[in-house]
Amino acid sequence: xxxxxxxxxxxxxxxxxxLTAYLQSFAxxxxxxxAPSGEALLKSIGAWKPQVLLLDLLMPGGIDGVETxxxxxxxxxxxxxxxxxxxxxxxxxMAVLRAGAVGYVRKDADPEVLLAAIRAVAAGRTFxxxxxxxxxxxxxxxxxxxxxxxxxxxxxxxxxxTNRDIAKALGISDETxxxxxxxxxxxxxxxxxxxxxxxxxxxxxxx
Amino acid sequence: xxxxxxxxxxxxxxxxxxxxxxxxxxxLPAAARNGARLNTAGHHNIGLWVSLTPWVLLGVxxxxxxxxxIEDRVFRRRMVxxxxxxxxxxxxxxxxxxxxxxxxxxxxxxxxxLFVGAFWLSxxxxxxxxxxxxxxxxxxxxxxxxxxxxxxxxALRAREREIREAAGLAERTRLAQxxxxxxxxxxxxxxxxxxxxxxxxxxxxxxxxxxxxxxxxSSRDAMTEIEAMLDRLDTSPLENTGLVSALRKQxxxxxxxxxxEVTCVIGQLPASKLLPPGxxxxxxxxxxxxxxxIGKHARATHVRxxxxxxxxxxxxxxxxxxQGFDKxxxxxxxxxxxxxxxxxxxxxxxxxxxxxxxxxxxxxxxxVDVPVLQPSIYFDGVPRWMVWAIYGVGGVPMVVAGYLMVTxxxxxxxxxxxxxxxxxxxxxxxxxxxxxxxxxx
Numbered sequence: 001x002x003x004x005x006x007x008x009x010x011x012x013x014x015x016x017x018x019l020t021a022y023l024q025s026f027a028x029x030x031x032x033x034x035a036p037s038g039e040a041l042l043k044s045i046g047a048w049k050p051q052v053l054l055l056d057l058l059m060p061g062g063i064d065g066v067e068t069x070x071x072x073x074x075x076x077x078x079x080x081x082x083x084x085x086x087x088x089x090x091x092x093x094m095a096v097l098r099a100g101a102v103g104y105v106r107k108d109a110d111p112e113v114l115l116a117a118i119r120a121v122a123a124g125r126t127f128x129x130x131x132x133x134x135x136x137x138x139x140x141x142x143x144x145x146x147x148x149x150x151x152x153x154x155x156x157x158x159x160x161x162t163n164r165d166i167a168k169a170l171g172i173s174d175e176t177x178x179x180x181x182x183x184x185x186x187x188x189x190x191x192x193x194x195x196x197x198x199x200x201x202x203x204x205x206x207x
Numbered sequence: 208x209x210x211x212x213x214x215x216x217x218x219x220x221x222x223x224x225x226x227x228x229x230x231x232x233x234x235l236p237a238a239a240r241n242g243a244r245l246n247t248a249g250h251h252n253i254g255l256w257v258s259l260t261p262w263v264l265l266g267v268x269x270x271x272x273x274x275x276x277i278e279d280r281v282f283r284r285r286m287v288x289x290x291x292x293x294x295x296x297x298x299x300x301x302x303x304x305x306x307x308x309x310x311x312x313x314x315x316x317x318x319x320x321l322f323v324g325a326f327w328l329s330x331x332x333x334x335x336x337x338x339x340x341x342x343x344x345x346x347x348x349x350x351x352x353x354x355x356x357x358x359x360x361x362a363l364r365a366r367e368r369e370i371r372e373a374a375g376l377a378e379r380t381r382l383a384q385x386x387x388x389x390x391x392x393x394x395x396x397x398x399x400x401x402x403x404x405x406x407x408x409x410x411x412x413x414x415x416x417x418x419x420x421x422x423x424x425s426s427r428d429a430m431t432e433i434e435a436m437l438d439r440l441d442t443s444p445l446e447n448t449g450l451v452s453a454l455r456k457q458x459x460x461x462x463x464x465x466x467x468e469v470t471c472v473i474g475q476l477p478a479s480k481l482l483p484p485g486x487x488x489x490x491x492x493x494x495x496x497x498x499x500x501i502g503k504h505a506r507a508t509h510v511r512x513x514x515x516x517x518x519x520x521x522x523x524x525x526x527x528x529x530q531g532f533d534k535x536x537x538x539x540x541x542x543x544x545x546x547x548x549x550x551x552x553x554x555x556x557x558x559x560x561x562x563x564x565x566x567x568x569x570x571x572x573x574x575v576d577v578p579v580l581q582p583s584i585y586f587d588g589v590p591r592w593m594v595w596a597i598y599g600v601g602g603v604p605m606v607v608a609g610y611l612m613v614t615x616x617x618x619x620x621x622x623x624x625x626x627x628x629x630x631x632x633x634x635x636x637x638x639x640x641x642x643x644x645x646x647x648x
Contacts, residue, residue, distance in 0.1 A: 018396035025406035
């Protein structure tokens with residue numbers, strides 16, 4: 001099978017160097033490009049054409065990860081973005097998910113978590129570092145009235161599954177899942193699956 | 208944003224000295240004439256006090272005019288004592304003049320020496336003399352005057368404390384950011400490289416070996432950065448050697464953090480005693496703030512820090528070739544405003560001047576100069592005995608001129624004029640030799 005192509009954007013050379021060495025250890029992964037800033041990344045992304053982008057959120061002196069993710073939607077909307085960050089900042093996390101990231105991994109997670117995230121997003125799933133839930137103690141959100149079916153869907157969603165996976169797991173049609181997901185997103189007042197997963201993690205919907 | 212708030216305190220000092228000295232010089236012939244008439248006529252009342260006034264004014268103006276601008280405790284105390292001594296000297300001259308018989312040759316010699324010598328030994332000269340023997344003078348001064356804390360000094364200390372506290376908070380935020388920005392990244396690299404080693408241990412020993420190299424490199428770099436951070440947390444006062452090594456560590460840490468090539472050039476530093484108290488600490492914090500800003504905003508590839516003597520100043524510069532910024536742009540001001548204010552306040556607290564030069568695309572440079580308080584610096588490399596010889600030689604023409612003026616009944620005849628001219632020429636010569644400070648009125 002062809003390896004998953006990956007690009008890295010991080011201003012810390014030590015991070016990109018060690019990460020490249022690590023990812024290149026696996027036959028199914030291939031690092032195709034490394035950029036030290038958001039601007040440099042946007043310039044080269046067309047040439048690299050990666051499937052997955054590992055994006056640092058804080059890059060000093062220019063556009064940050066959130067803005068980079070936003071601009072990526074115009075330049076290369078098909079690239080699956082994983083935000084990779086050393087700081088746990090909920091506002092930033094929500095912002096980058098809103099900007100279109102489908103993954104979120106902290107730098108203090110085990111490298112295997114990152115590995116899992118890359119493989120998951122490449123397969124079309126969404127991956128949110130489970131640790132973000134334990135970091136937040138905001139309690140059960142109020143005023144959200146989900147039907148039991150919608151709750152089931154959210155539970156599956158929280159695993160990062162695609163609509164097709166959810167349909168298979170719950171034994172319903174893709175179309176029905178799609179309807180439920182739309183309804184869940186609407187009730188949670190979020191734009192996309194990533195944000196819904198963060199919600200599910202914090203509200204205890206995920207195991 | 209105007210970052211040049213403070214005029215050079217040394218310039219102010221010289222202006223004040225020049226003005227007061229000039230006024231005194233205008234009064235000199237009158238004083239001499241009065242003195243002469245006084246003695247021949249036997250009157251000693253109004254004329255005496257009229258001629259005394261400019262000298263007293265000179266002393267007072269010198270003290271007030273300069274003490275207000277010099278924020279250094281030690282220097283100010285010497286200044287006050289120097290002025291007071293000059294006034295006492297003048298008063299003694301008038302007392303002698305009023306009491307000794309006018310026709311005595313000894314009297315005439317003393318009188319003329321006092322008249323003109325008082326000018327020659329005006330407060331500035333005393334100040335310099337006191338600065339020269341500053342280390343010797345400090346202890347008795349402490350005994351006579353106590354630790355001399357004035358209101359303005361209390362205010363100054365309060366302001367310093369305020370700055371320290373605000374800076375402490377800002378510093379904590381920065382430390383947290385830098386921890387995140389440097390050490391956390393190194394540890395990430397160590398963690399990831401360890402995982403790489405595990406993966407490649409058997410399948411790719413060469414790759415594993417490289418990953419081990421990375422672990423070692425990152426561990427070493429993390430240690431350097433931790434050292435640099437510990438320096439920033441350290442509150443004990445820095446001396447010269449401490450400052451030099453702390454600055455080097457900060458430079459190295461910035462290089463590790465950003466990958467920029469950071470050069471650190473530190474020249475010969477003046478002895479700590481010759482710098483305003485707190486100079487080392489202030490310079491370290493300013494440099495650290497500047498380097499931290501470069502790390503966060505500049506995207507520089509080359510950074511250069513220099514700390515060296517430049518004439519009578521200890522000069523710190525930090526230059527980068529990064530993206531620079533527009534000082535008037537509100538976002539830049541918001542981002543850097545607090546840091547710049549800190550740097551400015553710290554410079555001022557040690558009597559220094561702060562300057563920031565930057566524009567978009569042209570990098571940025573900060574300069575701080577702190578005055579060095581010691582004639583041995585003014586007389587760089589000139590032996591002490593020569594300094595005193597210059598004093599003496601410079602004084603003789605004025606004393607002789609004064610003697611001639613006084614004995615001539617107050618009229619300046621051609622001999623006196625020649626002597627005064629000699630003195631002026633000598634002053635010009637001294638200025639050109641860069642020793643002007645000693646000979647300014």
